[in-house]
Amino acid sequence: MRPAQDNMHDKVAEGGGVVVALKKSDLYGSLWKSADELRGGMDASQYKDYVLTLLFVKYVSDKAKADPNSLIEVPEDGSFDAMLKAKGDKEIGDRFNKVIGKLADANGLRNVIDQADFNDEEKLGKGKEMQDRLSKLVTIFNELDFRGSRAEGDDLLGDAYEYLMRHFATESGKSKGQFYTPAEVSRILAKVVGINNKTRQDQTVYDPACGSGSLLLKAADEAPRGMTIYGQEKDIATWALAKMNMILHGNEIAEIEKGDTITSPEFTIGNSLRTFDYVVMNPPFSTKSWSNGLENDYGRFEYGRPPEKNGDFAFLLHALKSLKSTGKAAIILPHGVLFRGNAEGNIRTRLLKQGFIKGIIGLPANLFYGTGIPACIVILDKEHAVARTGVFMIDASKGFIKDGNKNRLRSQDIHKIVDTFNKQIEIPRYSRMVPMGEIADPKNDYNLNIPRYIDSSEPEDLQDLHAHLHGGIPNRDLDALSAYWDAFPQLRTQLFAPNRPDYSDLTIDVADVQQSILDSPEFRKFAEGASGLTADWFAAHRNALAAIDENTKPAELVRDISDDLLVRFKPVPLLDEYDVYEQLMAYWHETMHDDVFLVMNDGWLNAAKPRRTIEDKDRKLAETPDLVIGTGRSAQKYKMDLVPPALIVARYFAEDQAQLDALTPAAEEATHAIVEYVEEHAVEDGLLAEAMDDDKISKALATARLRVAKREKFDQDEVKALEHLIKLYDAEAAAKKTIKEAQAALDLSVLKKYGELTESDVKSLVMDDKWQATVARRVSAEVEALTLVLVERIQEVGQRYRATLDDLMADFDELDAKLSEHLAAMGVK
Incomplete structure (x- = not known):
């Protein structure tokens, strides 16, 4: 997938060779903007x-x-x-x-x-x-x-399709956005339902409300050679979209039927539903007319009939009935299915007693295009139902990022949810295995509302009255920061000294806390260790990155390097390995994926060559150039997607850049001299007052005024002032011209350098100076961010207990005395 080269690009005279393809993200962006226009x-x-x-x-x-x-x-x-x-x-x-x-x-x-x-x-x-x-x-x-x-x-086509679908769903509003499940949520369902690298191609995956088919495709993608796909969709236009989607993704033989799954299921054998290995589904929420036209329930409601005005359990029970005896399902449903009573409460109770419900994952609100309400994933598992002794719950409602008017799961949120669920890891305020006895307890009565079992709220920040009265920071507040003291054993004694039993004093000013931490030997050692881990991680994968070619599979590449980074940082105290992982993944989505795409398409050397910018005014796809040679209409504008000019300058022209930077203060000083001189003499009755126009005096105005002053023999002091101002303007222009000429010479040298680069040069620039350096900076930023939480808490408690009751009373007495003095001075007794 690439633009026609003859329409969009020129060759680069200085660099030689044919220009590279557009970045992957630019392809999607131009396609969307053009079509949307x-x-x-x-x-x-x-x-x-x-x-x-x-x-x-x-x-x-x-x-x-x-x-x-x-x-x-x-x-x-x-x-x-x-x-x-x-x-x-x-x-x-x-x-x-x-x-x-x-x-x-x-x-x-x-x-x-x-x-x-x-x-x-x-x-x-x-x-x-x-x-x-x-x-x-x-x-x-x-x-x-x-x-x-x-x-x-x-998968260029798949990604382009996904990009368009996401944008159309975003634009379609609540009533029409339900044809698409966000890719991030689809990946979670596919991974927690049990599809993995051991799943066979002949195993079946079924979506009874498949929409455009994106969820089914994401599920099948988790298997190494795909899966056998089945789906049904009620809306005719969306069903057609799903059929096309399957063909576009190489699944021409997928069976996608049309019709209402509840009233007219297409996958049946006689009077029974056909069964599958896996079911994934994001059905319409709380459908009121689900039973209209229902004649045959195909045994789906053996555990109870859902209420007439709410079809959530109708879809869940359809999924359950459609599973083989070893089958598993993951279904997105509104939170109401977890706690609503009456008929739904009875169904939920019976399903729990049968052991069918393996887990519940609570998701953030406003993830989906059809609704803003928070949803959950219900995981069903028939295979291990008999032996089930509890339900694994995750409250993932707080892990997301704002993306326009929607919330979106980050890479770290997806990975954490999947790791936590599949490995059944219990994390305070996030996840736990809830015993069936607790769920069945009369106080809970088979209610699965997540907050009953996981308190995700932050601990209450208690005020200490004794500390307010007598000063000192409660040791209880400092003990709560034990993770930091464990990582930096000497830091607590450096920052705090005993006050009295159970209370301590901050030994430095609160404003100096952060710098003291950053300067401490322990923190420096910690930061160096994190930096070393990052360097070791990159070194381990450098050969694989250097081997990127047309056969590379980007999804597998980023999975391998990102999972290894996560594993390496898992033992590091304080640092959340998922935060470090997100730094890499965010950079992958922003830049690295595009870079890999360019290298795969054009090879390292050609991908690094400059290309002329697109300036298509009719379609409004003009690009901002990275380098401009010349001025005016004859200016040549270039983009350097893989190797930005800054990398070339930093490696090959650092001295030239330093000399250029050294010219800047002189220009700034010349400008400052003009401002100062004008401010001094452009006041009322000042020497430059008559030359001002709208509170401004340009060189042209000063020159014109000077001609008049000399011709009409004005005051000589004004003439001298005007002459001096013009000299200042000339000095500024000369300084700026010097900078402009130096910049133009540097730009020309940089452009020429692109034509001299070898493939080895390009690999080093991209991998070492760009990829590794950027990830290292981002990880270092995460390490420094650790201090902010500690600093904010120390500053908070330090300020809170700084003033004792005696201090406040002393301040009050002082103010009272001053007030009495002022009143006495005014003659008031």
Whole structure:
């Protein structure tokens, strides 16, 4: 997937060679911006059908060109090329429909890929408006090439599809966003349900409310060779989307049926439901009309019938009935299923007594596109039900990051949830194995509301009245910081001295606490140890990173290096290994993934070559250049995605940069001299007052005033002042010109240097100066951030108990005396 090189790029004269492909993130961004710009007033939930249909036609057409054995047959008059020939045609919408119809007929995909009507004037406009919109839209997709880039190990199409789906879901609002489960949540379901590297290709995964199929695909991706996929979707347009999604991801034989799963399940054998190894599902929440038209319950309600006005347990019981005797399910449901009473309470009680419920994971609010309410994941497990003695619970409601108007799970949140659940790790205020006896206790009565069993609130911060009265910091507050004292055994005695039994005094000013900690030998040793761990980790993976080529699988690469980083930091006290892991993963998503993509596509050397910036005003995709050579209309603007100019400067031109930096103070001093001189003499009746215009005096104004002053023989002091000001402006201009010329010379040297780099140079610049240096900085920042929690707490208790009752009374007496003096001075007794 790459833009047409002849449309978007030039060669670089100084560097030589053909320019590289765009970054992966830029490809998605340009695709979204371009397509979205043509949407007009159409709702995103409808517009997605047009964009994704075009993506489908383009993909299968390209794949058929590259692979004669492709499972999808693409006739000449049913291809993307046939759509391209319709550009500018007055009948373009009708021609598009016919092309898609030919493709559908050739593959038995009628009513699947032809759901979007490209001749709908209400949605796409009439006449010229439709003609222009569809012509531009097909042009955008023509710039993509799916025939198989060198980067075979990267799922470009899948990621592009995911990117578009996420954006369409975000834009679609509450009523239309339910066709898509966020990828982060899908990954959790896939991993906690038990699918792993031992899962066979012939094992089955089923989603009874599959939407666009993204959850099913994420689940199957967890198995090394995929899985056998089954799904059902009620909404016809979304069902068609799921069918296309399966083909786009190489799962042409996946069975995706349409219809209402509860009233008309398609996967049946006689009067029984077909069973599967795994079920994953994100059904619509609390459906009120779930039972409309229900005639056969297929034995799903043997543990109780859900209430007529709420279908949450209908979907859960359908999933349970659809499991083999060794089957497992993970279902996203609203928290109400955990605690609502009456019919739902009875069903929950019976399921718990049967041992079917393996675990509950509470998620943050506002994760999903269809609703803002918090949800949970209910994990069912038939295989070990008989021996089950408890339910493992996780309260993950606080682990997220804000992302626009939604919350989003970070990489560290996903990893922590999965690790904690799969390894059954008990963490205070986060997770625990709740014994069945506790759940069955009459005070709980089979209520599974997570806060009953996990108190995730922070401990109450108790005030100490004795300390307020007599001073001193309670040792109880200091003991609560024991994790720090364990890591830095000498630090407590450095910062605190005994006051009286059970109380201590801070030995330094509260303002000096952070610097004292940073300067302490123990903290320095701790920071050096973390830095050493990072260096050792990178050294262990340097050869693998240096070997990145077109066969690299980025997902496997980042999994290997990130999991190893997590393991290395797990034994380190104080530092949360998931926080360190997040530093790497955030950098991966921001930069490293793009870098890997570029190297996979173009090789190390070509990927590092500068390319001309895109300046497409019509599609508003102009880029900010990294380097500009020349000025005005003849300026040459370049992007250096893999090796930014700053890396070249730091390694090869540090001395030139230092000399350039040394020129800056002179220019600043010259500017400051002008400001000072103007402030001194531009006051009322000052020597420069008459030359001012709107409180400003430029060199042009000063020069004009000087000519008049000399001609009309003004006061000589004013003439001298004007002449001096002009000299100051000249000095400033000269200083700035020197800097500009030096910068231009450095920029030219930098651009030339790109053409001299060897592959070894590029690898060293990218791996050592860019990747390792950035991760090391981020980890160091995490280490320093540790001190902030400690410092804030010490400052808080230090300030809290600084003033004793005697101090306050003394202050009161002093103020009272001053008040009496003032009153006496005013004659008031």
